[in-house]
Amino acid sequence: MTSLEAIRQAARLLIAHPMRSMLTLFGLVWGTAAVIFLQSWGAGLQIMLQDAFDRAGKNMIQIFPGGVSEEFSPAFDRRFLFYTQEDVDNVRARAKEVERIAGEARRFMASAYGQTALNTDVRGVEPDGIAIRGVHIASGRPIRRTDVDHRRRVVVVGHDARRNLLGLQGGIGSWVRLDGNPFQVIGILERVGTQLSRDGEEIDDQLWVPLSTHLALWPNELVDEEVLSALLVRVHDRKRIAEAKLEVRAIIAERLRVSPTDEEAIPMFSPVEMLENIPIDEQNGVAVLIAVTILAIGGIGILSMMLDSVRERRAEIGMRLAVGARRRDITRQFFLETFGIVGLGGLIGVAIGSGGVLLLAAESLRSGIPEDQRDLLPVPQLSLEAIVLAAGVMIVVGLLAGLIPAWRAARIDPAETLRAD
Amino acid sequence: MSAAIALEAVHKHYETGHADVHALRGIDLVIERGEWVSIMGPSGSGKTTLLEILGCLSQPSSGRVRLGDVALEGANSDALAAIRGREIGFVFQAFNLLPRLTLEENVALPLLYQRVPRAERRERAIEALRRVQLDHRAEHRPAEASGGERQRAAIARALVNRPSLILADEPTGNLDTVRGQEILGLMEEIHQAGATLVIVTHDPGIGAQAPRCLKIQDGELVADDRRPR
Numbered sequence: 001m002t003s004l005e006a007i008r009q010a011a012r013l014l015i016a017h018p019m020r021s022m023l024t025l026f027g028l029v030w031g032t033a034a035v036i037f038l039q040s041w042g043a044g045l046q047i048m049l050q051d052a053f054d055r056a057g058k059n060m061i062q063i064f065p066g067g068v069s070e071e072f073s074p075a076f077d078r079r080f081l082f083y084t085q086e087d088v089d090n091v092r093a094r095a096k097e098v099e100r101i102a103g104e105a106r107r108f109m110a111s112a113y114g115q116t117a118l119n120t121d122v123r124g125v126e127p128d129g130i131a132i133r134g135v136h137i138a139s140g141r142p143i144r145r146t147d148v149d150h151r152r153r154v155v156v157v158g159h160d161a162r163r164n165l166l167g168l169q170g171g172i173g174s175w176v177r178l179d180g181n182p183f184q185v186i187g188i189l190e191r192v193g194t195q196l197s198r199d200g201e202e203i204d205d206q207l208w209v210p211l212s213t214h215l216a217l218w219p220n221e222l223v224d225e226e227v228l229s230a231l232l233v234r235v236h237d238r239k240r241i242a243e244a245k246l247e248v249r250a251i252i253a254e255r256l257r258v259s260p261t262d263e264e265a266i267p268m269f270s271p272v273e274m275l276e277n278i279p280i281d282e283q284n285g286v287a288v289l290i291a292v293t294i295l296a297i298g299g300i301g302i303l304s305m306m307l308d309s310v311r312e313r314r315a316e317i318g319m320r321l322a323v324g325a326r327r328r329d330i331t332r333q334f335f336l337e338t339f340g341i342v343g344l345g346g347l348i349g350v351a352i353g354s355g356g357v358l359l360l361a362a363e364s365l366r367s368g369i370p371e372d373q374r375d376l377l378p379v380p381q382l383s384l385e386a387i388v389l390a391a392g393v394m395i396v397v398g399l400l401a402g403l404i405p406a407w408r409a410a411r412i413d414p415a416e417t418l419r420a421d
Numbered sequence: 422m423s424a425a426i427a428l429e430a431v432h433k434h435y436e437t438g439h440a441d442v443h444a445l446r447g448i449d450l451v452i453e454r455g456e457w458v459s460i461m462g463p464s465g466s467g468k469t470t471l472l473e474i475l476g477c478l479s480q481p482s483s484g485r486v487r488l489g490d491v492a493l494e495g496a497n498s499d500a501l502a503a504i505r506g507r508e509i510g511f512v513f514q515a516f517n518l519l520p521r522l523t524l525e526e527n528v529a530l531p532l533l534y535q536r537v538p539r540a541e542r543r544e545r546a547i548e549a550l551r552r553v554q555l556d557h558r559a560e561h562r563p564a565e566a567s568g569g570e571r572q573r574a575a576i577a578r579a580l581v582n583r584p585s586l587i588l589a590d591e592p593t594g595n596l597d598t599v600r601g602q603e604i605l606g607l608m609e610e611i612h613q614a615g616a617t618l619v620i621v622t623h624d625p626g627i628g629a630q631a632p633r634c635l636k637i638q639d640g641e642l643v644a645d646d647r648r649p650r
Contacts, residue, residue, distance in 0.1 A: 012521045319517040322478060323531035323578065324506020326499045415473045 009333065010340030013309060024301040025345040028397070031295025032349025032390045033356065038291050039386035040357040042284030044378035049280065052196040052376060053271035055203070057133045059099075059238050061245060061270045062199065063231040063252070069264035081265055082220065082227035087252050091233070094251050097244035099236050102129030103228035105214040106200060109179040111207060113165050120161060121201035122178055124214025124229075132234045135203055140172040140187030147210040154213075155183040159191040160204040176207075181217060183209060194375035197271035199230070241270050292393050298345065299397030306338050306405035314412055321414035331410040338402030346394040350387060357382045424487075425586060425617040426452040426475055431484035433470050433640075444470040445481070446640040454585070457609075457618045459631035464623065467640040469590065472621045476509055476588045477501045489585070506534050510579030510616075514591035516571045518563040524574045525550065525559035531582045549577040553607060569600035576607060587611060589620045593627060605630060 014021040068079045083103065091101045105124030110117060125133075126148050138159070147154055155176060157166065166174060166185070174185045192203040200206075215226045235244040245268050250260040258265040310317070317330055357380040359365065366374055433445040444467045452458055462468040473479045474486060477493065478501075486493045488504060496504070505511075510531075518527045529546035537545070550556040553573040563571050572592060579587055589608065593601030605627060612618040620631065628634050636644035 016521070315515070315517055316519060319511075319513070319519075320530070320534075321502065322476065322505060322511045324502055324534040324582070326502040326534070328499075329534055413479070415469075415478045 007336065007340040010337040010344070013337060014341060014344070020305065021341075024305045025298075025341070025348070027294060027298030027301045028342065028345035028394075029298070029349040029352065031291060031293075031298045032346050032394060033353035034291035034294055035288060035390040035393060036350060036353030036382075036386045037356050037380070038284065038287045039389055040353075040380040040382050041378060042280065042287065043381035043383055043386070044361075045284070046280055047381060048376065048378040049196065049275055049278065052194060053275045054134075055192050055195040056197045056199075056271055057232065057234065059235050059241075059272060060132055061233040061235065061241065061248070061268050063233065063248070064199075064267050064269065065227075065229075066265045066267045068258055069262050072259055072262055072265075080222070081256050081258065082223055082225075083231055083252070084225060084227055087255060088228070088231065090255065091231075091248055091251050095233075095244070095247050097235050097237070097240055097247050098233055100128050100132050100232075100234045101248075102126050102132055102232050103211060104129050104230045104232055105211055105218070106229040107214070107218050108200070109218070110177075111165060111179075112177040113167075113170055113174065116165055116167060118161075118165055120165070120178075120207050121205060122207045122209060122214070124211040125208045126211045129211070129232050130208075132232045133203065135192055136190045137187045138190040140185070142187055143208060143210050148212045151213045151216055152210055153181065153183045154186045154210065156187040156189060156208040157185055158189050158202075158204045158206045158208075160202075161207055162188050164205075165207075178207065178209070179218065191371070194372055196376075197274055238272055241272050245270070288389070295390075295393050295397060299342070299401045302338060302341055302345075302397070303401040303404060305341075306334065306401065307408065309337075310334065310405045310409045310412075313409075317409055317412045318414050321412070327410040330412075331406045334406040334409045335402045338405060339398045342394055342398035342401065346391065350390060353390070354382055354387070356380075424451045425454045425456065425489065426450070427485075427487040428474070428481075429485040431474060431481040431486060433467075433474065433479075434482045444640055445474070448484070448640075448642055450635070450642065452617060452619065454617055455612075455615055456633060457612045457631045458620070458633045458635060459628040460619065460621045460635045460637060461623060461625065461628040462637035466637045468621050468623075468637050470640075471637060472588055472590055472619070475586075475619060476511060477504050502534075506531060506582060508585050510582065510584040510587045512572070512575055512579050512587065512589035512592045514594040516563070516568075516575045516595070518571055518574060518578075520563055523560050523562055524555065524566065524570075524577075527563065527574060528577045528581050531578060535582060545581055546577070549581040550574070552580060552611075553577045567600075568596050569603055572596060572600070572604050573607065576604070576611070580611065584616065586617045586619070589618070591622055592620060593622070593624070601627070 063083070065080065065082050067081060085103060088101050088103050091098055103126065107122055108119055109122055111120040111122065125143055127143065127145055130142055137156070143154065143156055155178065165176065170185065172185055172187065175182050176185060189203065195202050220227045233244070233248060235241055249266045249268065252266055253260040253262065256265065320330060361379045369377065428448050428450040431445055431448040435442040435444055448471065460468050460471060474481055477488065480493065488508065491504065525543065525546045528549050529542040532542040532545060547556055547559060550559055553576050555570060555573050555577060558566060558570060563574070566574065592608070593604050596604060608618060608620070620627065622628055632648060634646045635642055
């Protein structure tokens with residue numbers, strides 16, 4: 001009995017009882033497809049979330065102003081802390097984990113163009129900050145060092161802010177009013193997309209002006225020096241965010257004369273850590289586990305079908321033994337038959353699962369969905385890993401489902417064939 | 422030259438759920454090479470059990486069995502399977518053809534377990550079918566053949582491994598008289614070609630056609646009639 005003949009026998013068995021075969025294979029096919037689909041979906045979800053978090057800035061830590069925590073100072077004497085350019089320079093000079101650092105100023109204010117007036121999130125930025133955000137210019141030019149040095153009144157407009165504020169008429173060279181002050185539009189940002197991590201408005205809705213201009217026009221009245229609304233830091237290594245935080249906090253704490261471990265005095269926030277705190281793997285693991293369970297239940301269906309088959313074919317097995325088959329020939333035959341059926345169900349399942357993944361990932365299907373919704377819709381990632389996982393589970397299912405019927409078949413008494421009438 | 426089969430004080434017990442069945446109670450029997458023997462007896466007499474032991478399908482509870490030069494005591498199931506595959510051809514009352522195989526594939530089945538290459542299997546199956554005048558139906562399935570043709574195909578299957586011993590269990594039991602006589606005629610031809618033939622039957626008419634007729638009752642041989650031909 002060669003493997004090929006066993007597979008042919010398996011096919012005959014399936015064709016002989018098409019309804020039973022379909023019902024039996026259903027669990028196996030569905031389970032396999034589900035394993036592949038959920039595994040691929042999980043991989044896509046991971047990528048989607050990472051992208052959505054990275055849109056605020058890749059490998060970024062944001063540092064906001066805080067106050068000395070009660071652990072270190074009584075509440076009535078709470079000291080509020082602000083960052084200055086000196087902090088930026090110190091960190092730039094000393095922090096080894098830091099690739100770039102930049103200050104940012106932010107304020108919500110009235111912006112106006114023609115008849116349109118909006119309340120907008122206006123940011124004071126410098127070139128390093130733009131690099132940390134990782135946003136490119138769609139047309140015109142970005143804010144450069146010279147703009148900062150000369151406190152120019154120029155503005156770069158976010159993708160959606162352009163549509164909402166400038167409408168169809170406005171563009172590069174238009175003049176807008178920010179809090180009553182005229183600014184010339186020098187550039188328009190590329191679309192960033194939905195951010196899962198943001199401070200204030202999304203980048204697409206922001207207006208960017210040179211940091212120095214922002215600080216001069218809209219100073220913080222609480223203090224008499226030029227203070228920054230936030231510091232943006234990009235670390236060298238995504239995996240060393242925690243180390244980078246400690247290092248940077250220690251450097252800043254020195255000037256502010258606060259404890260280097262006071263997280264309330266120097267609050268830091270990083271999208272990377274937020275992403276890590278989402279139990280994606282665990283969630284996905286549970287989903288895949290459920291799919292594997294379905295696959296196992298499919299295996300039980302196959303097991304019962306093969307046990308039926310052994311019962312029905314006692315006379316055949318007896319005859320095969322009588323004409324010279326050894327017990328291990330019979331074991332082999334039933335084992336291969338089960339494997340053939342499991343393999344067939346698995347192949348169909350892999351085809352359906354992969355087909356579903358490829359369909360959902362297809363650009364033609366996705367292009368029908370509005371951009372904003374597409375940003376947060378995972379593109380399932382068909383991976384070899386998913387197929388290997390499904391195949392691995394299937395082999396185990398096939399082994400377990402094949403073992404008992406094959407063993408039963410080989411235990412049949414060859415004399416049976418003379419008695420069964 | 423040794424006998425084809427020799428049984429010495431063969432007993433067979435069955436343990437069923439409730440009772441200990443003593444199916445064979447001390448059988449001594451020698452069948453020479455080239456003999457044609459019929460075994461007759463009412464149902465429950467032990468004739469099927471005797472056929473199982475002759476066909477190496479089961480081992481006796483006690484006593485000794487020799488097949489040609491080979492003593493079967495202590496042979497394991499693989500050794501018995503090898504003997505069945507090489508030396509013995511079975512013909513069953515219910516034909517036991519596999520419905521989804523063609524007649525040729527059915528006939529070739531014993532060769533599969535002898536590891537005979539595919540081309541030779543085919544050739545020998547056709548040759549065996551020719552001996553039973555069924556080579557023109559090689560590609561048909563059992564359902565497309567008549568009862569007589571099915572039993573002829575089953576006989577071809579018993580012949581395909583060129584066995585020295587052919588065992589038939591009620592070979593005409595499922596056939597009408599005319600077809601039954603046809604099958605018996607065929608068996609006689611096979612016997613004349615040199616094979617040892619043992620037929621189990623409860624039909625006295627068929628039993629009487631054999632040159633030697635054994636009668637079994639309650640697990641014991643009660644008659645051993647030989648008639649000269």
